[in-house]
Amino acid sequence: MPPTLSARHLVRNYAYEGYPIPGDTTLYDTRNHIDLENVDLRGGVLAKVLLLSLDPYHRILLDPDFRNRFRAWSNWPLIGYGIVKVMRSNHESFREGDILVGHGKIRHEVYTVIPKDEAEHVTLLKPHEKLPLSVYIGAAGVPGMTAFSGWKEYANAKKGEVVFVSTAAGAVGSMVVQLAKQEGLKVIGSTGSDEKVQFLKELGVDVAFNYNTTDMRNILYQEGPIDIYWDNVGGDTLDAVLENSNPGAKVILCGAIGGYNDQPNPVKNLLHAILNEIKLFPFVGTTLKPKYQAAFEEEVIPKLVDGTFKYREDKVYGLEKAPQALLDLMKGANVGKSIVVVSEE
């Protein structure tokens, strides 16, 4: 059999600032071919890549200051979360046909070899028969787990408290608002478009607003003070919360996307945190995951199956769409979890 095209989504140019430029920062590359029958598996597996997750942290991978730590090497495929199907295996734990979920190290290419020394980064996935596989990239995957584990670990919410969630219509935020509603909180959610405001209303968010067209400080003043803030944005949004929080409020620091593509997003109001004894909880979901995996499967998966918890997906079809989809995510043009469908099962 002649070598088969295995197109890639390559990292090309790093940038300190600015949005990723399709075709420049990352590009779709068709120079790579693979011998599917004979390629050396190095004790691991050959797999067909089905689904890839595009995430805000990809912008951090493309920043020159971070590349050594996160390893997004120039002229190599971007890496990330994904779901693959095993085509051949030399690994004792995996067989042909197995579906594997990859934790951050799946290469953005159509066919991929996962050698034995990288197999620790994939696990066998047994999806619920009533959930589409793609949900394991979003609400049943890393974003859902990030929301669930961070909320359970730090919110300790009391019924009637006021929670504010920024980037509330996103993959993480939309799960956070539903967890908060379930516990009887008053939920304020911000997002960047009227279409996403509508989605937040469908999720039961009490006060949903478009931060591009609404005075955020006025909303927080009128609808607050805030007891819990789930921060996906950082910068001025966090400052506005610190000005409008109850003493002893909790701030769960999940992300700072407001500064990923531009200058860092400074916070000027930390004195408010000191004077009001506001507690700040930075966290990384993968650290909390082992503690909350069982509870997540018990509490969240059934509610995704029966439709209690809602989610949206923003899918593009074909790896060639990945560079543009990455830019769309950073610009907020995605509605729901950003997913690249590389191959149908």
Ligand SMILES: NC(=O)c1ccc[n+]([C@@H]2O[C@H](COP(=O)([O-])OP(=O)(O)OC[C@H]3O[C@@H](n4cnc5c(N)ncnc54)[C@H](OP(=O)(O)O)[C@@H]3O)[C@@H](O)[C@H]2O)c1
């Ligand atoms: N700590 C962890 O372990 C962990 C894990 C996963 C994700 N995160 C963080 O959680 C946050 C949300 O991630 P996600 O996966 O759920 O992504 P997402 O919300 O599905 O997509 C990114 C969204 O960010 C918003 N955004 C983009 N540029 C922005 C800007 N300059 N200012 C304000 N908002 C901007 C846009 O929504 P709007 O239109 O609503 O602005 C965009 O749709 C990110 O900060 C991410 O880094 C943290």
